[in-house]
Amino acid sequence: xxxxxxxxxxxxxxxxxxxxxxxxxxxxxxxxxxxxxxxxxxxxxxxxxxxxxxxxxxxxxxxxxxxxxxxxxxxxxxxxxxxxxxxxxxxxx
Amino acid sequence: xxxxxxxxxxxxxxxxxxxxxxxxxxxxxxxxxxxxxxxxxxxxxxxxxxxxxxxxxxxxxxxxxxxxxxxxxxxxxxxxxxxxxxxxxxxxxxxxxxxxxxxxxxxxxxxxxxxxxxxxxxxxxxxxxxxxxxxxxxxxxxxxxxxxxxxxxxxxxxxxxxxxxxxxxxxxxxxxxxxxxxxxxxxxxxxxxxxxxxxxxxxxxxxxxxxxxxxxxxxxxxxxxxxxxxxxxxxxxxxxxxxxxxxxxxxxxxxxxxxxxxxxxxxxxxxxxxxxxxxxxxxxxxxxxxxxxxxxxxxxxxxxxxxxxxxxxxxxxxxxxxxxxxxxxxxxxxxxxxxxxxxxxxxxxxxxxxxxxxxxxxxxxxxxxxxxxxxxxxxxxxxxxxxxxxxxxxxxxxxxxxxxxxxxxxxxxxxxxxxxxxxxxxxxxxxxxxxxxxxxxxxxxxxxxxxxxxxxxxxxxxxxxxxxxxxxxxxxxxxxxxxxxxxxxxxxxxxxxxxxxxxxxxxxxxxxxxxxxxxxxxxxxxxxxxxxxxxxxxxxxxxxxxxxxxxxxxxxxxxxxxxxxxxxxxxxxxxxxxxxxxxxxxxxxxxxxxx
Numbered sequence: 001x002x003x004x005x006x007x008x009x010x011x012x013x014x015x016x017x018x019x020x021x022x023x024x025x026x027x028x029x030x031x032x033x034x035x036x037x038x039x040x041x042x043x044x045x046x047x048x049x050x051x052x053x054x055x056x057x058x059x060x061x062x063x064x065x066x067x068x069x070x071x072x073x074x075x076x077x078x079x080x081x082x083x084x085x086x087x088x089x090x091x092x093x
Numbered sequence: 094x095x096x097x098x099x100x101x102x103x104x105x106x107x108x109x110x111x112x113x114x115x116x117x118x119x120x121x122x123x124x125x126x127x128x129x130x131x132x133x134x135x136x137x138x139x140x141x142x143x144x145x146x147x148x149x150x151x152x153x154x155x156x157x158x159x160x161x162x163x164x165x166x167x168x169x170x171x172x173x174x175x176x177x178x179x180x181x182x183x184x185x186x187x188x189x190x191x192x193x194x195x196x197x198x199x200x201x202x203x204x205x206x207x208x209x210x211x212x213x214x215x216x217x218x219x220x221x222x223x224x225x226x227x228x229x230x231x232x233x234x235x236x237x238x239x240x241x242x243x244x245x246x247x248x249x250x251x252x253x254x255x256x257x258x259x260x261x262x263x264x265x266x267x268x269x270x271x272x273x274x275x276x277x278x279x280x281x282x283x284x285x286x287x288x289x290x291x292x293x294x295x296x297x298x299x300x301x302x303x304x305x306x307x308x309x310x311x312x313x314x315x316x317x318x319x320x321x322x323x324x325x326x327x328x329x330x331x332x333x334x335x336x337x338x339x340x341x342x343x344x345x346x347x348x349x350x351x352x353x354x355x356x357x358x359x360x361x362x363x364x365x366x367x368x369x370x371x372x373x374x375x376x377x378x379x380x381x382x383x384x385x386x387x388x389x390x391x392x393x394x395x396x397x398x399x400x401x402x403x404x405x406x407x408x409x410x411x412x413x414x415x416x417x418x419x420x421x422x423x424x425x426x427x428x429x430x431x432x433x434x435x436x437x438x439x440x441x442x443x444x445x446x447x448x449x450x451x452x453x454x455x456x457x458x459x460x461x462x463x464x465x466x467x468x469x470x471x472x473x474x475x476x477x478x479x480x481x482x483x484x485x486x487x488x489x490x491x492x493x494x495x496x497x498x499x500x501x502x503x504x505x506x507x508x509x510x511x512x513x514x515x516x517x518x519x520x521x522x523x524x525x526x527x528x529x530x531x532x533x534x535x536x537x538x539x540x541x542x543x544x545x546x547x548x549x550x551x552x553x554x555x556x557x558x559x560x561x562x563x564x565x566x567x568x569x570x571x572x573x574x575x576x577x578x579x580x581x582x583x584x585x586x587x588x589x590x591x592x593x594x595x596x597x598x599x600x601x602x603x604x605x606x607x608x609x610x611x612x613x614x615x616x617x618x619x620x621x622x623x624x625x626x627x628x629x630x631x632x633x634x635x636x637x638x639x640x641x642x643x644x645x646x647x648x649x650x651x652x653x654x655x656x657x658x659x660x661x662x663x664x665x666x667x668x669x670x671x672x673x674x675x676x677x678x679x680x681x682x683x684x685x686x687x688x
Contacts (some may be wrong), residue, residue, distance in 0.1 A: 005503070006428035010435070015428035027571070034568060037560045044553050050464035050472055060561040067480040068569025072577050075355040083585040090583070090592065092235045 034061075099145035099158055100136035102172055103202035103216075105129035110195035113188050123183050126191060130176035133202065137168035144208055153268065156208025162540035163391065164205050167327045169538060170395045171201055173524070174319045174402055181406055181517030182312035190230050194316050197223030201320040205327055209268040210258035210285075213328065217254060217292075221247040224321060227313030228305050236308040243305040246591070247291065250298075254288030257281045270328075275336045286333055293325035293376060294369050295342050296349045300588035302368060303353070307361035307418065311409035314361060315517075318405045319398045322368055326375045326394050335382025340463075343377025344474035346370060351481025353586065358579035360408040360418040360490055364401070367486050370478055371397050371444065377475065378459040383466050384544030389459030391540055396455035396528060400443035403521040404486065407437030410514055411494055414507045420490065420579040424497030429507055434495045436518040441491055443525045445483035448559055451528035454535065454550040457559070461548055480566045487563070488570045489577055 006015040017026070042057045049055035054063075087093065106129040116122035142165075145158030160168075175198050185191065200223055203216025221244065229240035260281035262268055273282050287298075294302045302322070306314050333339060350370025357363045371393070378390035410433045411426065412418040427434050443450035446457060456479065464472040528535045536545050549555075570577065661672065 007431055010431040011428040014431055014434070018428075030567070030571070034564045037557060037564055040557050041561050044557050046554050046558070048554075050461065051469055060558055061565045063476070064480055064562045064565030065569050067477055068484055068566040069573060071351070071477075071481050072355060072484065072569065072573040075352055076576050079352065080356045080582070080584060084582045085585060087581050087583050089585075092238050 099140050099160070100132065101146060101158055101202070101206065102133035102136040102168055103199040103206075105132045106175075106195045106199040106202070110192045110199065113192050113195070120186065126179050126183065126195075127176070129195065129198075130172060130179050133168075133172035133175055137165065137172040140165070140168070147208075153211065154209070155212050157203070157212055158206050159208030159270075160206065162538070162542075163327070163331060166391050166395060166538045166540060167205050167323065168202065170398045171198070171205065171320065171323075174398050175316075177399075177402055177406075177517050177521050178312070178316045178319070180520060181315055181409075181514050183513040184511035185310075185312055187230065189226070190310055190313060193223050193226035193230060194313060195223075197227060197316055197320060199223070201324050204324045208270060210254075210261070210270050211268050213270055214251070214255055214258060217324075218251050220321060220324065221251060224305075224313075224317050227317055228309045230313065231308060231310045233308070239305045239308040242588075242591075243301055246301040250288050250291030252288075253284050253291065257284030257286075257288060260284065270331065272334060273332050275333075286329075286336070289325050289328050289333070290342070291325075292321055293329060293372055294322055294346070295376060296346050296369065297587040297590070299346070299349075299369050300586045300591060303362050303365040303586065304588055306365040306368070307359050311413050315402055315405045315409060318364070318368060318401050322372045323394050323398055326372060326379070326390065329376065330379050330387060330390055334379055334387055336380055338380065339376050340380030340382075340468060340471055343373045343375070343380055344471050346373025346376060347475050347478035348481070349373075351478050351485055353584060354485040355481060355489070355577065356579075356582075356584050357485075358420050358581055360411065360420060360423075360494060361405065363485060363490050364404050364408055367404075367444065367482065368401060370482060371401065373478065374456060374459050374475055377471055378462065381463050381466050381468055381471060383462055384541040385462030385465060385547050386459055388539040388541050388544055389455065389462050389548075392455040392458055392535055393452075395535055396443065396451040396525070399521050399524050399528070400440040400450075400452060403436060403440035403518060403525060404444065406514065406518045406521065407433055407440060408490075408494075410510050410518070413514070414510050415505065416508070419581065420493040420497070421581055423494045424499035425495075425502050425505075426507075427495035430495070430510070432515060433510065433518070434491065436515075436522045437491055437495075439522040439525050441487040443529065445487040445563055446479055446559055447483075447487075447563055448551075448556045449526065449529050451525045451535070453529055453555075453559060454532040455528075457550055457555060458548045465547075476562070479562060480569075483563045483566045484570045484577070488567060489579070492570075492574070493579060 006012045016022070038058060038061050041060060046055055053059060109125065109129050113122065116125070140158075140160045142160050142162070144156050145160065147154055147156050147158075149155075178194065178198075182191070182194065197220055200216045200218075200220030203219065204213055207213035207216060225240050225244040225247070228243055229237055258268065258281075261279070264279055264281055291298045291301075306317055309317055329339065347370050350366045350368070350373060354363045354366040354370065357366060374393050375390040375397070378386035378393070408418060411423065411430065414430060414433075415423060415426065417423065439450065443452040446452040456475075460472050460475045460479075463475065532550055539545055661668070
């Protein structure tokens with residue numbers, strides 16, 4: 001099989017997911033799953049919080065989302081502009 | 094296996110490395126490469142505890158086969174990984190690459206089973222040599238330069254270790270390799286710790302790793318990502334458990350690695366920074382030093398070797414097929430390399446600590462142990478790093494390599510990936526899943542069995558907590574995916590300082606020392622040489638006048654005596670009798686008056 005085409009049933013399945021509307025469906029499914037696990041995080045008790053403040057509802061969703069947003073912003077918008085150089089800065093390439 | 098039996102897992106690797114150049118070139122020799130890993134697995138799982146292969150040398154007792162629960166678990170995963178790595182590299186025809194890998198693995202096993210510092214040092218250096226060639230044999234200019242830097246750096250680290258172990262011997266009178274009490278630490282112990290920290294890629298001594306590993310051969314980096322840092326983790330766990338500085342250093346490493354990984358464009362450099370981050374979990378666990386965190390460090394080293402090897406295999410397969418590892422040049426490969434994507438994602442979810450995969454049963458043990466030990470900032474720092482891990486390795490790398498909002502590009506030529514590479518990836522993917530689903534496969538070999546029951550990974554809350562953490566991290570990535578998009582760039586790291594030190598040494602040699610040398614040459618020419626010439630003339634004069642005078646005088650004296658003797662022998666008997674009488678009187682007078 002020429003390798004410029006989708007490879008096997010898995011390749012065809014993955015190629016199909018790029019069809020219009022599929023990406024939106026995947027996004028909606030992802031958000032629905034997030035909602036379910038956030039609710040489960042409230043329903044299922046945390047008998048043994050590690051830090052104390054992680055006993056509050058929605059701590060971990062807020063932690064994951066907040067840290068993720070801040071990390072990406074700080075890294076890409078503050079740190080990288082300061083330390084970014086051309087790829088061959090050291091003349092090794 | 095009998096309880097006293099022992100097979101050193103390094104033996105067949107060393108023998109194969111030596112024999113390989115002499116094997117005929119019909120490529121059937123490749124199948125022999127599978128024998129050392131199989132023998133190593135046999136030894137690693139079957140060796141009895143105790144000291145084996147103890148040899149005397151210069152009055153010292155060298156222990157080449159120290160087996161205990163800690164060395165056993167590391168030996169096991171090293172052996173399993175060696176099999177996966179060899180399978181993955183079976184298509185490589187270059188014997189030099191295989192020899193370098195075999196020697197490198199030999200060094201790794203030698204370090205794990207070393208019962209004394211001297212043995213450890215020998216194998217430690219063997220690892221450095223083997224791994225240098227795994228980078229160099231990529232045979233590009235940047236690889237050769239990176240290999241040279243790598244070797245220089247590891248020589249420096251090795252010298253720290255050598256200085257430390259010799260000074261320690263002077264202080265303690267022993268090369269024994271065991272736990273060191275931080276309260277009684279000497280400067281020699283700190284030197285040894287520094288040498289270990291170089292190989293563990295402890296920030297700021299880490300920059301050799303993201304410099305060298307992305308430039309290694311496709312297969313060589315798979316080996317390197319597994320052995321060097323984990324050997325360092327092992328020696329830290331053996332010698333420095335409970336050292337507070339390691340708890341702090343490990344937490345910094347965990348966060349530092351994900352920060353840089355989030356910036357990077359080069360796939361294997363992203364993974365390299367994640368080695369720094371993941372080894373940070375282990376170093377932190379060793380530093381906290383409870384049985385749970387020490388178990389967590391060992392478990393995470395085990396899991397990490399499997400999933401990190403698989404990550405490097407996946408990224409290496411993309412590089413092999415597409416000819417580039419830069420994310421901005423990739424994208425749209427999911428349907429054309431579907432199984433590479435699947436295997437990569439198994440590893441990516443494992444490193445992220447997703448339930449079902451092995452990172453979930455190992456990473457969480459260290460974090461929980463740190464929290465139980467009331468090390469809130471350590472535990473929270475590791476949780477923070479987990480978010481960054483999932484974003485950079487679990488989402489960013491695969492998204493921009495396999496999708497990236499790009500449709501498959503049929504014009505991109507993809508080199509077919511050999512079947513053995515798929516087999517190697519499948520092997521590790523199965524192990525990552527198996528350990529995640531059945532943690533007892535891993536837990537039964539943890540070094541501190543008395544603490545294993547203190548952590549249970551598969552509880553409803555642990556699953557939900559991990560899902561919330563990773564799920565909402567994923568949401569952050571989805572929101573910020575345009576911001577995190579990688580671009581071509583070099584991000585300055587501590588190697589800027591290393592190069593600065595190198596340039597400073599070069600400057601000192603080229604300028605002040607060269608200038609001093611110039612002045613000294615003139616001074617020597619004007620003064621030193623003249624003094625030497627004068628001394629030479631004086632010596633020559635003394636030789637002529639004194640030495641030659643004495644020698645010549647003696648010769649002349651002997652000649653004169655000879656002449657007199659010849660004159661005395663005139664054949665006249667009366668002269669002889671007269672001389673005898675005179676000589677007899679002289680001798681008589683000598684004894685009569687002289688004594």
